[in-house]
Amino acid sequence: SQQGEEDPQALSIQEGENATMNCSYKTSINNLQWYRQNSGRGLVHLILIRSNEREKHSGRLRVTLDTSKKSSSLLITASRAADTASYFCANKGGKLIFGQGTELSVKP
């Protein structure tokens, strides 16, 4: 079974717009991580937020974490066509448990 659930499952936006993806999880976490996967390839780590953090930034990425609601969001600002990929949240308690992902399509 998967721990996280991303929402929406698919998102289509125009270049320059912001993209927001949400993740809900079931059990307590040490940290929550976001990964990106280009079509059929390996996953790339984007950002990690610890359970005692509420918000974190990295370049055009902004991640929030609400442990009371067991949810996280990933915001990509000023999106580019190259951001087109699937995005997964995952938590790690000895092993990474992934959600089903959000498929983001950014149209030029």
Added chain:
Amino acid sequence: ETGVTQSPTHLIKTRGQQVTLRCSSQSGHNTVSWYQQALGQGPQFIFQYYREEENGRGNFPPRFSGLQFPNYSSELNVNALELDDSALYLCASFRRPGEADTEAFFGQGTRLTVV
């Protein structure tokens, strides 16, 4: 590009056959995890190896087995292949298991097709 390499990149096998997939971990990483990713799904945890011992397993039958070698590279073996085993198999290496701030470095995966 991460330092994790997987081989082969693509593989076609017949139902009932056995397959071995290989993974070389990132330098300095002693922990390797394997994941199965079906089309349109997120990666599912198969098992994890730390210093040559299995130290975590997901909900996969015993015909999925693994090894980790002294150089921390790893193999995933699948016996009696079934059609549903067709998937992208991903290997990830970590600096240490269970460490709170450890990110995973993934290989590019092996695409297995069972016919």
